[in-house]
Structures are given as C-alpha cells and as structure tokens.
Amino acid sequence: MTNLTAPVHSELPRLVQPIAVFDAGIGSYAAVAAIRYRLPDQDILYFADRASFPYGNKGRAELLAILGRTLSYLDTFEPSAVLVASNAPSITVLDDLIGEIDRPIFGVRPPIAEALHDSGGGDVAVLGVASMVRSPELRAYADAQAGNDAGRVHLVDASSLVDLVESGAFLFDRERTQKEVNAFFGALARSRPGITALTLSSTHLPWLRSYMERARPDWRLFDPLEAAIDAILPHATQGNGTILGLVTEDDRFGVEDFQSMLTRLGVSLPLYRVAP
Template sequence: MTKNNPIGLFDSGIGGTSIWAEIHELLPNEDTIYLADSKNAPYGQKSKEEIIALSIKNTEFLLNQNCKIIVVACNTATTNAIKELRAKYDIPFIGIEPAIKPAALHSKTQTIGILATKGTLNSELFHQTAQQFHNTKIIEQIGHRLVPLIENGAINSPEMKQLLNDYLQPMIDANIDYLVLGCSHYPYLIPQIKKILPKKIKIIDSGEAVARQTKNILQEKEILNEENHKAKTIFYTNSDPKVLEEILKNKHSVIKKDF
C-alpha cells in the first residue's frame, strides 16, 4: 500500500458525501473514491445481516480500486457492521457514529436530542455509547422517510418540512439544548432544521471528527499523501446520478453509473 493510493468511502447513498466534503477539505492532496449504494438505501430499515452483507460488498469493490483506507461514511453500517469488517480485512477502517459524547458533555439542560435511523438507534454500539451518559436524558427519534426524500432530491419539499416539524417539536418541548444528527444524510437538512429549532439549540454532526480521525490514522500508518497535487475524486452510484450531481455541484468529480 502506497501513500498515493486513494481513500475509499461508502454509504447507503449520497449522504456520506457530507463526510467526503470534510475529508476533502482537510486532506486536499488525497485522491478519493466514493461509493453511493443508493439502490439499497436506506440501510436503517434492513436487518443486521443484510447491512453486514452490503458493507462487505462495498468494501470488496473499494479494495479492488486499491484503496488504502476505508471510511464507512454511514452511521447504520458503522454501528452494525464495522466490527465484522475490521475482523475480516487487513486495512484500516474509519467509522462514523452519532456524536453523543460532545453533546452530553456540553449540555446545560442535561437533555439532548438525537435524530437517526432505526438501524443506528437499535444497534448495540449506540446503546453502549448512550449508557455511558446515564445522567443525560436522550430523546431518540427515528427519521422515518428522511433518507428516501433526500435520495430523491426532495430536501425542500412540503413533506420534508412536515416530517421535521413532527420529529423536532417534541425535542424542543423536552428542553434539549443539543441536537445530534445520527445519519450522514442529515447534514443536508441543517438549513431546514435551523428554521424549526430555537437558536439556542446547537446542532452536532460527526463530519469534522471523522476527517480528523482519518488524517490521524493515515499519519499513524505512514500512508498520508503529502505531495501537493490536485486530488482526483471518482463517485460511483447504482442509482440516478442527477441528485448526486446536484449535491456535488460538479465541482470536483467524475461520476460513474453502476458498480
């Protein structure tokens, strides 16, 4: 494995591009390959066995592209499958899980909200993390229908607005002061969410932390690309590429259909 090999990322769709953007900004010299498994989105409604099988399939694809490290840019895949991936493959994996810790540590009201998929909220890893902060009340909400709407380009639709209102109002009523976004798709909803939440409620996602951890592991393994060159990114999708193109604004990318 050389420093010039690309970083691989996969998600159940376009959501993990929010993680890719943070990594690309922090590590501008790194080539990246992103796999959007939109055909199988959302992972949050699938069984643990299905999620593991899809994660293995995605990993195999990225390994065939000679990736030096793989970022599981999906909360559901991380919380359900990363343990199995690390046991199966001799390559570093970076996971993404809901940022409960910073929210719980900084909360003044001792009440935080988390908006995530069913697969993440039901996972063993999530429950292990949440139990560490038993003095903090955690208001959990499954984001039913949010991922399919994002995947279909309906971020600003009336249905999205109604769903977010329904999901967030009980959290506001419970006096949360932090909202944790527990799905890599959800950062694309921040403008919508900010219209609903009082300004005193802070929104936390995991993107920056994942980018920093990726850099740390690359340095630790001595495979950080320090050459100053224009990085290449290839995005693969097995669904209609139009929504991915719109999200990316065609700034950095080559988009390939199917994998």
C-alpha cells in the same frame, strides 16, 4: 457472496492511495466534500451502493455480507483508509469487520459524550433512522457513552427527515422542507422538553442543518462526521485531488437519478457503474 464488478482499473481515472468513502445514499457525499475541504490534494474514491439502499433496514447478517463484499472491492484500489459513511452499520457491525482488509477502517458514530458535555445540562436527542435508534447496539453504545447520564439521552426516529434528503425535497421544495422540519422539531420539543442538543446521526441529516437552525436556533447540533474526518487525517496521502465516483444501481435507483441528485447539489462528478 456476490462480487462487485466494474470497469477495469486501467479504464478509470488513476488514483494515488485514495481515501475510500462509501454508503448506500446521497448523504455520504458530505463526507467527500469534508475530506476535499480539509485535504485538497487527497485522491478520493466515492462509492455509492444504491443497489443496497437503505442500509438502515438491513439485518445484521445482510449488513455484514454487504460491507464485507464492499470492503474487499474497495481494497483493490489500495486505499490509504476507508470510511463507512453510514451511522447504522458503523454502530451495528463495523467492529466485526475491523481487520477484514489490511487498511484502516473508520465509521461514523454519534458524539454523545461530547453533546452531553456541551449541552448546558440539558438532554441530548440522537436522531437517526428507525432501525438504528431501535437497535440494542445503539442503546448499549449510548449507555456506555453517557455513563450515569444515560437517562438524558433519547434515541429519536428521524426517518421522515432523512426522506426529505433522499427524495431531493430539501433542494427543490424548500418551503415544504422547512415546514416539515419545524413540525418535527415542534413535536420533539413537546415530547422531550429538556432537550438542548442533537446528534445528526444519519449522514443525510447534515444537509438539513440550515433548516434545523432556523427551526430551533437554541439547540446545539453535533455532526458525527467531524470526528471521523479528524481520525482519517493522519492517513492522508499526496495525490492529484481526483475524485472517482462509482455507483451500483437496481430497478429502484438508477445511476442517472443519482447523477441528477449530485447535479442539484452543485456537484459535477462523472459516475462509473459497478455491477452488484
């Protein structure tokens, strides 16, 4: 397993027991923003593993290798907690990695039981990337969460919506984005007319929340990130409110492109390259 290498810690901004957040895409910055809002003095280590994008199309063995390598690297920063801010590995391999490092590790998982409880008796759609919604691990998780109501839970491929975020279209082509969200939700409503609630089970999807609310204001939206942040709060530490951004890159996804995406989000954050 190849190790990650980056500038020596002495060359980086100093962090005090940061909360480490990582994923392969831009969606995970929503977790950084949520932690910053709840814990303004908490130091945060934000690691975007662009060289491994997307996590969602990786096999189990590859995901285990990627996450194991990443956890070992992040552990060198002595974090107070680590958040795997990606639904697919959180569902499929995270349980196998608990104890990999001597830090608490959290993931993001669809809040299916909560959505069923608050759906008004309607059905729940779990929106995620194709590999996740087709995985036996998610079906088993959904069935366990739903119990006797498993028939009311539908796993829905929302990869086309994720692409709207990853491409940046949701920022610079709002008219097209709204049309595509409207069309997606229209097709979903026709195929599953009982739906009254959705779980946004890709960290990209909350960036489309305003588009979704315009498309279907009658559907309730549930963000898996909210429960994850609640679980992390007891591990907060007093820091300086510093956010350190680390990024891997490859021939497909350069650091400059990722920096541009953050800038379009209104995020000013210096990024440091990490060699995969």
